[in-house]
Amino acid sequence: MRTYILGIESSCDDTSAAVIANCKILANVIAGQEVHRKFGGVVPELASRAHQQNIIPVVDTALKNAGIEMNQLAAIAFTRGPGLLGSLLVGTSFAKSLSLGLGIPLIEVDHLQAHILAHFIQNETENKSVPQFPFLCLTISGGHTQIVRVEDYHIMKVIGKTIDDAAGETFDKAAKIMGMPYPGGPVIDTFAKKGNQNRFVFPKPRIPGLDFSFSGLKTSFLYFVRDELKQNPDFIVQNKSDLCASIQNSIISILIEKLKTASEITGIREIAIAGGVSANSHMRSRITEAGKEMGWNIFIPEIRFTTDNAAMIAIAGYFKYLRKEFSGQNVYPYARSKDK
Numbered sequence: 001m002r003t004y005i006l007g008i009e010s011s012c013d014d015t016s017a018a019v020i021a022n023c024k025i026l027a028n029v030i031a032g033q034e035v036h037r038k039f040g041g042v043v044p045e046l047a048s049r050a051h052q053q054n055i056i057p058v059v060d061t062a063l064k065n066a067g068i069e070m071n072q073l074a075a076i077a078f079t080r081g082p083g084l085l086g087s088l089l090v091g092t093s094f095a096k097s098l099s100l101g102l103g104i105p106l107i108e109v110d111h112l113q114a115h116i117l118a119h120f121i122q123n124e125t126e127n128k129s130v131p132q133f134p135f136l137c138l139t140i141s142g143g144h145t146q147i148v149r150v151e152d153y154h155i156m157k158v159i160g161k162t163i164d165d166a167a168g169e170t171f172d173k174a175a176k177i178m179g180m181p182y183p184g185g186p187v188i189d190t191f192a193k194k195g196n197q198n199r200f201v202f203p204k205p206r207i208p209g210l211d212f213s214f215s216g217l218k219t220s221f222l223y224f225v226r227d228e229l230k231q232n233p234d235f236i237v238q239n240k241s242d243l244c245a246s247i248q249n250s251i252i253s254i255l256i257e258k259l260k261t262a263s264e265i266t267g268i269r270e271i272a273i274a275g276g277v278s279a280n281s282h283m284r285s286r287i288t289e290a291g292k293e294m295g296w297n298i299f300i301p302e303i304r305f306t307t308d309n310a311a312m313i314a315i316a317g318y319f320k321y322l323r324k325e326f327s328g329q330n331v332y333p334y335a336r337s338k339d340k
């Protein structure tokens with residue numbers, strides 16, 4: 001039997017709706033928000049309004065692309081948090097109304113757990129191999145950097161996290177320092193391909209255990225660029241590719257080193273990456289290299305499931321559906337995990 005789940009994602013600046021049938025993806029529609037580009041970051045008020053404008057057309061298109069009618073849906077899964085409260089409210093209210101209207105279960109999903117569970121999404125045509133429990137997942141997004149020990153679809157323990165900035169945030173801030181548009185990660189990735197990653201060296205953080213820190217790197221990059229610009233106003237223009245390759249290499253090296261330590265401490269060699277920064281081409285090749293060196297079984301998500309998308313919300317919802325973990329109409333969003 002096919003269980004159709006509609007997923008709704010609205011935690012930040014992407015409005016997305018997806019339909020899955022059991023673990024298979026049928027549709028995944030994402031409406032990005034251009035409006036933030038000129039501000040160099042997400043403007044929460046504008047994001048909420050754009051979600052409100054986008055949500056109906058995005059859901060309509062997802063159902064059409066999936067080739068199903070609304071009354072075939074078994075449940076509605078939505079992102080409850082963490083994220084921007086105003087943005088989350090749009091998706092949460094929409095999902096509540098639709099579940100009430102259709103008389104089907106409502107399922108809340110944690111955005112970070114969903115990034116990890118994206119590894120279980122199957123295409124219509126092939127059955128790809130999925131991580132075996134327990135596995136470690138390095139979740140690297142715009143707002144979070146975590147190493148998670150995944151025991152089961154619903155049992156996850158954060159064993160390391162950033163004590164200040166997230167990896168994606170560091171990419172975005174470095175790009176902003178160089179005058180590049182938001183989001184900076186993909187732009188740096190593109191320029192870095194033509195650059196020398198060893199040209200500029202930045203100090204490594206010394207944080208014990210499995211936690212991360214990126215604020216020192218960001219500050220040293222800022223001061224370095226500022227000092228160079230004093231000598232040569234064209235410094236960024238003339239060295240863009242090398243600057244991008246070098247900062248990217250620094251960020252990725254910090255991530256890979258901690259992941260190796262986590263694998264050694266836990267003895268787990270089933271290793272996955274998830275979140276927006278897992279789209280980074282250097283990250284993808286470095287984890288492949290590390291996998292060979294360490295004897296890991298590695299899992300790299302398809303690019304379309306790395307950045308925010310509703311397919312990951314739908315699959316996380318499906319696993320909850322199987323466990324009959326439903327939410328009441330009194331559910332409310334949370335901006336941070338600890339406000340749950």
Ligand code: KG4
Pocket residue numbers: 012140141142143144167168169171172183184185186189275276277278279280281306307308
């Ligand atoms: O997972 P995500 O879409 O949203 C959050 O949950 O935060 O991650 C967005 C982050 C942004 O910081 C963006 O710059 C980064 O992912 N990102 C990348 C790349 N694509 C997206 N960073 C580096 N290289 C990329 N190719």
Ligand code: ZN
Pocket residue numbers: 111115141142275276307308
């Ligand atoms: Zn995300």
